[in-house]
Amino acid sequence: MTPMLWSPLVRLTHWGMAGLVLFNLFNDTGRVHRWGGYVAAALVVCRLIYGARQRRLSPARIRIPGLHEVWVHLSDLLAGRAHPVRGHNPIGMWAALIMWALVLSLGVTGWMSQLDAYWGEDWLLDLHESLAQSLQIVVLIHWAGVATMSVLLKQNLVRAMVTGRPSEVKTEQDN
Numbered sequence: 001m002t003p004m005l006w007s008p009l010v011r012l013t014h015w016g017m018a019g020l021v022l023f024n025l026f027n028d029t030g031r032v033h034r035w036g037g038y039v040a041a042a043l044v045v046c047r048l049i050y051g052a053r054q055r056r057l058s059p060a061r062i063r064i065p066g067l068h069e070v071w072v073h074l075s076d077l078l079a080g081r082a083h084p085v086r087g088h089n090p091i092g093m094w095a096a097l098i099m100w101a102l103v104l105s106l107g108v109t110g111w112m113s114q115l116d117a118y119w120g121e122d123w124l125l126d127l128h129e130s131l132a133q134s135l136q137i138v139v140l141i142h143w144a145g146v147a148t149m150s151v152l153l154k155q156n157l158v159r160a161m162v163t164g165r166p167s168e169v170k171t172e173q174d175n
Contacts, residue, residue: 005086006164010060013047014161016040017103021135034110041107044100059087065094082152089149095142102135 020040051062073090109128150157156167
């Protein structure tokens with residue numbers, strides 16, 4: 001059997017946050033929206049704590065790739081050299097960090113908008129909306145990156161995030 005790549009906690013926080021973000025996209029006001037945002041922010045906090053406590057070689061470990069590492073990875077991709085990694089590649093890690101920061105920022109600005117001190121402040125609601133739109137853009141980039149890397153690596157990265165195990169894509173040559 002193939003070894004586990006993504007732990008149940010990583011998959012739970014990933015899909016839970018994805019579902020809540022999607023839900024809040026179409027349910028954009030009210031108590032349920034607020035609590036969905038708070039739960040999404042709590043999932044991010046859980047994931048950050050979990051990722052910070054992982055060993056150096058764990059795929060779930062949170063790290064901040066340097067500019068050189070990102071540049072080398074991007075150069076290799078543009079040259080047609082896609083290298084499989086166990087966990088996030090440098091660009092994928094940055095996408096995750098940005099999405100997590102946006103979800104946390106949305107949680108904070110949503111909470112602030114309910115405080116008496118900021119009640120009805122347009123700038124705060126505008127900021128919250130801009131953060132939501134930014135998150136939508138980064139999510140679309142994330143989806144494109146996952147699809148692109150799945151093709152280049154011949155691995156089903158979505159299935160791996162569902163099952164927790166790496167998934168090779170079957171080609172016609174395999175049949």
